[in-house]
Amino acid sequence: MADMSSDGREMQADELGSIPGLPGEAAFTVMSTSPSALPVLIAVPHAGRAYPPSLTDRMRHPRSAALRLEDRYADLLGEAVAKATGAALLVARAPRAMIDLNRASDDVDWDMFEPRRGERAAPKIGPRARSGLGLIPRRIHGLGEIWKRRHAHGDLTQRIAMIHTPYHDRLARELGDLRGRWGAALLVDLHSMPPLGLRGPHPPSEFVIGDRFGTSCHGTLVASAFGYFAQNRRPAAHNRPYAGGYVLDRHAGVDDGIHALQLEVDRSSYLDGDLTEPGPGFNAMVVLLSGLVTTLAAQVADLGRSVQDHGWADAAE
Numbered sequence: 001m002a003d004m005s006s007d008g009r010e011m012q013a014d015e016l017g018s019i020p021g022l023p024g025e026a027a028f029t030v031m032s033t034s035p036s037a038l039p040v041l042i043a044v045p046h047a048g049r050a051y052p053p054s055l056t057d058r059m060r061h062p063r064s065a066a067l068r069l070e071d072r073y074a075d076l077l078g079e080a081v082a083k084a085t086g087a088a089l090l091v092a093r094a095p096r097a098m099i100d101l102n103r104a105s106d107d108v109d110w111d112m113f114e115p116r117r118g119e120r121a122a123p124k125i126g127p128r129a130r131s132g133l134g135l136i137p138r139r140i141h142g143l144g145e146i147w148k149r150r151h152a153h154g155d156l157t158q159r160i161a162m163i164h165t166p167y168h169d170r171l172a173r174e175l176g177d178l179r180g181r182w183g184a185a186l187l188v189d190l191h192s193m194p195p196l197g198l199r200g201p202h203p204p205s206e207f208v209i210g211d212r213f214g215t216s217c218h219g220t221l222v223a224s225a226f227g228y229f230a231q232n233r234r235p236a237a238h239n240r241p242y243a244g245g246y247v248l249d250r251h252a253g254v255d256d257g258i259h260a261l262q263l264e265v266d267r268s269s270y271l272d273g274d275l276t277e278p279g280p281g282f283n284a285m286v287v288l289l290s291g292l293v294t295t296l297a298a299q300v301a302d303l304g305r306s307v308q309d310h311g312w313a314d315a316a317e
Contacts, residue, residue, distance in 0.1 A: 017166040019094050020158050021052025027094045027163040030170060031079075037086025038297040039182035039304060041174050044190045045101035045167075045247060047075035048092040055098055058147050068140050069096045071192040072267055073278055077285060078190050084290040087188075087297070088174055092167065096137065097146065099159040101167050102189075102245040103128055103135040112138050114150045128245075135164075171251060179257045183304025186221065186296055187260040189247045192267045194275075196241075205237035206269055210244035210262035216252035217259040224299055225261065228292050257307055259300065265289075 017027025028048075047070055056062040075091045082089035092101055107126030125134075132139035136156065139145050171187075178185035196204040209225050211217040222238075229236040244262035252260035265285065272279035 016170055017094070018162050019050055019052060019098070020155070020162060021054040022050055025050050025093065028090060028092045028167050028170070030088070030090050030174065031082055032088035032174065033086055036088060036178055036181055038088075038293070039178050039184060039300045040085070040087040040186045040188060040293055040297045041090060041171075041178060042078045042082055042087050042188045042190055042293070043090040043171060043247065044071070044075045044078040045092045046071040046096045046191055047073065047078075048095040048098075050093045051095050051097070055095070058149065058151075059097070060145060060148055061143060064143060065140060065146050066095065066097060067276065068143060069137060071096075071190075072271060072275060074190055074192045074265070076278065076282075077192075077265070077270060077289065080286040081289045081293055084286065085293045085297070087293050088178065090167075090171055090174060092163075094159075094163045098136075099163050100133070100135055100137060101164060102247050103133075104246050104250075105135060105160050105164055107134045107246070108136065108156065109134050109138050112136060112147065112151055113153055113156065116153060135160075168250065171247075175251060175258050179304070182301055183307045184257040184259065184300050185304075186217075186300045187247075187251060187258070188293065188296075189244065189260065189262045191242070191262060191264045192270075193242065193264040195266055195268045196237075203235050204266075205235045206266045207234065207236040208238075208240070208242045208262075208264040209236055210239050210242050210248070210264070211260075212244045212248050212252070213239055216244060216248040216254070217261050218254055218303060220303075221259055221261070221296055221299055224295060225292060228295050232288060232291075234288065257304065259303075 019025045019027050059065055078089055078091060107128050109125050109129035110123050128134045137146055175185045175187055207229055209222060211222050226236055242262060242264045248260045248262055252258060267275050270279060270282045270285040
C-alpha cells in the first residue's frame, strides 16, 4: 500500500504480525517514507479495533469494555498527522483487550489463567497487573471483571509471539533506522485519555506529556512541547497522571540518541459528545498535533547533528 505525505514523498505501508482468531489480519501496520522525511516515529498501541469473535465471546460486556480500554480513534489522529508531516507511523490493529502493548510480556495476572497440571505455585503477579490492567487486562474501574472465564496459557503464548514480540521488534527497528539517518530519533507514543476534570483553580489539562520523570527524553524537547501548547493556549500537564509506561522504558535511550515521549490527548477534544466517533474538533486537533511534530522534529534533527559533529570530531582526534 502507498500514500502521499505533505511533501510529496510516497509513504509505504507494511502489515505485520497477525491476530489470533482473524486469519490474514495484520496485528499492526507501519507507514514510512524512504528516505525518512522527519526523525520522528508516531506509535499508537491502544487504538486497535480488530476483535475476533473468539475474544468478544469471552467478554462480559464487549462493547462497554472495548470503549473503555481503547484509545478511541487515536489511530486516525496518528494517520492524519503522519500524512501531514511525513513522520513515520506504527499503529496497532490488535485490540488492547487482547494484549496491551504498553506492558512487559511478564506483567501478567496469573490468576486469570487456568492452572497448569503439576504447577505448585503461580508465578509472581506483575506490577500493573495488580491494578487489573496488565498485559491481558482483567478488570476496569466502574465496570468490573472483563472476562467470563479463565484463559488458557496457550492464548498468552500465542498473543506474545504473534503480536507483542513483532510489534516491539519493529518499533526498535524503525527508531534505529531514524537514528541512523538523522543522528537522533523521537518516538511520540500517542494515547488518548478521558477528560481529567477540575483538580484546582486552573482549567483541566487537555494534554499530558510523559517522559518517565525526565529519563526518556532530552529536556529541551519536553520544554519545547510545553512551550508549543502554551503558545496555542492549550493546557498541558507533565507526568501526572500519566508518566509513560513499558514502551518508553524499553525503547528510550537518551544517551544513544533515541528520545521518547508519551502524549495523552483529551478524547473530548477530538471526539463527539458520546466519546465514540470523531467530532467537530478532530481536524483542529490534527493541525495542532502536526505543528507539534514539526516543531519537535526540527529540534531532534539539531540534536542529531550535534551528536554527529561530536562523533566526527572524536574520530579525527
